[in-house]
Amino acid sequence: MIAFIIRRLIQSIGVLLAVALIAFTMFRFVGDPVNQMVGVETSAAEREQIRKSLGLDDPVVVQFGRYVAKAASLDFGISYQFRQPVTKLLAERMPATLELALVSSAFALAVGIAMGVYTALRRNGWLAQVFQAVSLVGVSLPTFLTGILLIYVFSVLLGWLPSFGRGDVVAVGSWWTTGLLTWTGLRALILPAITLGLFQMTLIMRLVRAEMLEVLRTDYIKFARARGLSQRAIHFGHALKNTLVPVITIAGLQLGSVIAFAIITETVFQWPGMGILFLQAVQNVDIPIMAAYLLFIAFLFVVINLVVDLLYAAVDPRLKSTVTAS
Amino acid sequence: MMVRPFRRFLAAAAMGLALTAAGAEAKTFRFAFQGDYKSLDPYTLNESFTNGLHKAVYEGLVRRGPKLEIEPALAERWEVSEDGLRWRFYLRRGVKFHGGEDFTADDVIFSAQRVRTQGSNFLPIVPKDAKVVKVDDHTVDFLLTAPDAMLIAEWDNWPMMSKKWAEANNAVAPTPQAAETPSYAALNENGTGPFVVVSHQPGVKTVWRPNPNWWDSPRHNLTEVVFTPIGSDATRVAALLSGEVDWIDPVPLQDIQRVNASGIAEVMQGPELRTIFLGFDQNRDELRGASVKGRNPFKDARVRKAFYQAVDIAAIRDKVMRGLATPAALMISPLLFDRAGEFKRFPYDPEAAKKLLAEAGYPNGFEVVMDCPNDRYVNDERICQAVVGMLARIGVKVSLNAQPKAKYFAKAGQTGGYDTSFYLLGWTPSTLDSLNVLTQIMGCRDEKGNGGLTNYGNYCNPKVEALIGKIRAETDKKKRDDLIAEAYRVALVEDVGYIPLHQQALVWGVAKTVKLVQRADNQLILSWIRKE
Numbered sequence: 055m056i057a058f059i060i061r062r063l064i065q066s067i068g069v070l071l072a073v074a075l076i077a078f079t080m081f082r083f084v085g086d087p088v089n090q091m092v093g094v095e096t097s098a099a100e101r102e103q104i105r106k107s108l109g110l111d112d113p114v115v116v117q118f119g120r121y122v123a124k125a126a127s128l129d130f131g132i133s134y135q136f137r138q139p140v141t142k143l144l145a146e147r148m149p150a151t152l153e154l155a156l157v158s159s160a161f162a163l164a165v166g167i168a169m170g171v172y173t174a175l176r177r178n179g180w181l182a183q184v185f186q187a188v189s190l191v192g193v194s195l196p197t198f199l200t201g202i203l204l205i206y207v208f209s210v211l212l213g214w215l216p217s218f219g220r221g222d223v224v225a226v227g228s229w230w231t232t233g234l235l236t237w238t239g240l241r242a243l244i245l246p247a248i249t250l251g252l253f254q255m256t257l258i259m260r261l262v263r264a265e266m267l268e269v270l271r272t273d274y275i276k277f278a279r280a281r282g283l284s285q286r287a288i289h290f291g292h293a294l295k296n297t298l299v300p301v302i303t304i305a306g307l308q309l310g311s312v313i314a315f316a317i318i319t320e321t322v323f324q325w326p327g328m329g330i331l332f333l334q335a336v337q338n339v340d341i342p343i344m345a346a347y348l349l350f351i352a353f354l355f356v357v358i359n360l361v362v363d364l365l366y367a368a369v370d371p372r373l374k375s376t377v378t379a380s
Numbered sequence: 381m382m383v384r385p386f387r388r389f390l391a392a393a394a395m396g397l398a399l400t401a402a403g404a405e406a407k408t409f410r411f412a413f414q415g416d417y418k419s420l421d422p423y424t425l426n427e428s429f430t431n432g433l434h435k436a437v438y439e440g441l442v443r444r445g446p447k448l449e450i451e452p453a454l455a456e457r458w459e460v461s462e463d464g465l466r467w468r469f470y471l472r473r474g475v476k477f478h479g480g481e482d483f484t485a486d487d488v489i490f491s492a493q494r495v496r497t498q499g500s501n502f503l504p505i506v507p508k509d510a511k512v513v514k515v516d517d518h519t520v521d522f523l524l525t526a527p528d529a530m531l532i533a534e535w536d537n538w539p540m541m542s543k544k545w546a547e548a549n550n551a552v553a554p555t556p557q558a559a560e561t562p563s564y565a566a567l568n569e570n571g572t573g574p575f576v577v578v579s580h581q582p583g584v585k586t587v588w589r590p591n592p593n594w595w596d597s598p599r600h601n602l603t604e605v606v607f608t609p610i611g612s613d614a615t616r617v618a619a620l621l622s623g624e625v626d627w628i629d630p631v632p633l634q635d636i637q638r639v640n641a642s643g644i645a646e647v648m649q650g651p652e653l654r655t656i657f658l659g660f661d662q663n664r665d666e667l668r669g670a671s672v673k674g675r676n677p678f679k680d681a682r683v684r685k686a687f688y689q690a691v692d693i694a695a696i697r698d699k700v701m702r703g704l705a706t707p708a709a710l711m712i713s714p715l716l717f718d719r720a721g722e723f724k725r726f727p728y729d730p731e732a733a734k735k736l737l738a739e740a741g742y743p744n745g746f747e748v749v750m751d752c753p754n755d756r757y758v759n760d761e762r763i764c765q766a767v768v769g770m771l772a773r774i775g776v777k778v779s780l781n782a783q784p785k786a787k788y789f790a791k792a793g794q795t796g797g798y799d800t801s802f803y804l805l806g807w808t809p810s811t812l813d814s815l816n817v818l819t820q821i822m823g824c825r826d827e828k829g830n831g832g833l834t835n836y837g838n839y840c841n842p843k844v845e846a847l848i849g850k851i852r853a854e855t856d857k858k859k860r861d862d863l864i865a866e867a868y869r870v871a872l873v874e875d876v877g878y879i880p881l882h883q884q885a886l887v888w889g890v891a892k893t894v895k896l897v898q899r900a901d902n903q904l905i906l907s908w909i910r911k912e
Contacts, residue, residue: 088795098794098829103498135418136582137563146581202614209622217618218412218610219585324610326584334416334583334611337755339786 066356073352077345130346140342151327155313158251166255170262192256201249201322218324250319265297310358407911411627412610416583421565422539423554426501431537432903438539438571446897464527471518477542479570485514490543500554529855533811545570574907626891648888653713654808658879663838667801671747684876686736689729690774704885733774745775751803753788758884794829814864839877
């Protein structure tokens, strides 16, 4: 078991190094960072000097080695455009992204499960048909379009909710900020959370529905009915419980992609998170931010997959035996 | 806590202002721009919008008014010696920085030194060899080695910083571009201006409130100002239409009608100072990626004129720019050169263009690559596409290489070794004067970019060079204008060195409750804003 864990850890580090290399080399071709930092009138000699002081003259291998060494100690350098440490910038933006991702996942789970159960139980009801249709829209509409539609309806036409930003935030502890404790913060969270969670919601709804229909056909449900248990106990006590195992696995795995794909939602709503920071960094060829963000996302996926692998190994005896055998 | 409101009251009363609403009504001006307010350090990025925002907290010796006229600011008056080598500035007394320090001659000397330090984006704003000498605490001399009539032309963008504050906070140099340590002045300010920064989170939000101790009487009636960048066009417009912000820039051209029809906001338009133009590689002996081998067709003025006459500027204005552009005959906005009216564009005439091409030896045209940014100017890529179509009509086959500005400038600009044959670019002279255009765009350069740094195609004519030298030394306005007009005539009419296209329009979205001034340099001056 320990050998398995160590092997997985080494693989994870390998993945991270590969991502670091890809990110680093890819960004060499995005454009010249010096051009982005200075005005058009800056002379050739000045540009040369800046290039030298950034270490952009060194061989790529040297630059990469220097980068990995520093990244290992969480030092991602200074952002070209903001002249602030990248680690600090990402840390400032992280609460916004994580809060958005968690709230939208919670929304997706709650609404998705409810809709899934309903459509499974009342397969032919008109409301179930509506839910099905809505879910189709949810999976097929791109996020930026749903975001803009929501803004148009709820901000411009109705004027109920803000169209951009995070509202007022309060500091919790030394570095976390939250918008969950203020009225404007909560209001600002609604539209982005729905936009980001819509896809997950429809995914979960369809998953729950399919699983539920499957479970309702099984023998133990029939026996439960034969024993004269109430519908309520059968549906929620037995059927739903057994449906949820794969749902939670999927939702957990999806959390990583919710965080990673928050970029588009953040851009549409000008949500001050890491995604929009990354996007601005791409536009401004701010290599330190881009590389650090990609590494962070890779790290997130690696950790989630590692945890899932370990849990499976712990839960599934068959896997455990093959692991120890090899 | 009791002192401040009282002091504010005194200050207001002393200035004879009827601040009836003081403290009674909160007037918050919220605004959104497509880009960030990156650094509070006013010497690190020379960009119009940022330069405008800096003016909320910082001030220069001189400033520019709503019509871009130069007026005194931290210098009450100044005089120039007979030989033009000594400029003496008499500083305003009783001005204090936000941190409480007095503004004195030492701060001017310090600022002149700081703005010329490595890492500053405004290096030429004070000549390299100029000496700044303190006469007394409120008098400063600038000693030049050569007369420079345009010395203070750009000083609107050169704010004064406090020597004591900078020294105390390790901010003596402008944030070095490659600093290994974060910069203090990028996140904190200490100016003398009408507002103080309450909070600044780059890329997220910046908040100002009025400076109660400002020396000048405020024209604004605001109690708070909040800035948020909104990158997405649709969201920015939505924020304006839902009343969440009072000002946005830019309004996408297709949304202008919607904003005007909304009833709560309207679009404010005006010509911008930037001129959009097309340039040719007149440097290489053979164009890269062109069908003509062994020679460079763009070295022939007839070919350049053929291209010029093939461009249907009216179609570009009406179809591509939706009427929001002013066709240009010069490489400078008519607002900045009194005699611009004397110049006319060559007429659009594809037949004449074909004839010129045939005379030059290309009766069947040729193939060439065009470089174009696609996220820098209003509808830049679409202008290029239109030009490609128009040139096809005279037999020239252009393959368009439109890319994001980061890649475009890295290829066509100095860092890319001026790797372009035919390109689109925009230029605003930072001094608001023709000399800048002539030296930067029409002055000869070497391979490394010394000389006319932004003269990508290296248009180079000794006659123009000689005129530039004369213009630099001439102090009489009329004679100077004659020389400038002559230089433009040689470069644009005789040589057809460039194809000027147009000045694009400024398109601001402004809430109806707000009154503000649209300055042609596209700077939003916060201290001129009034809100109902």
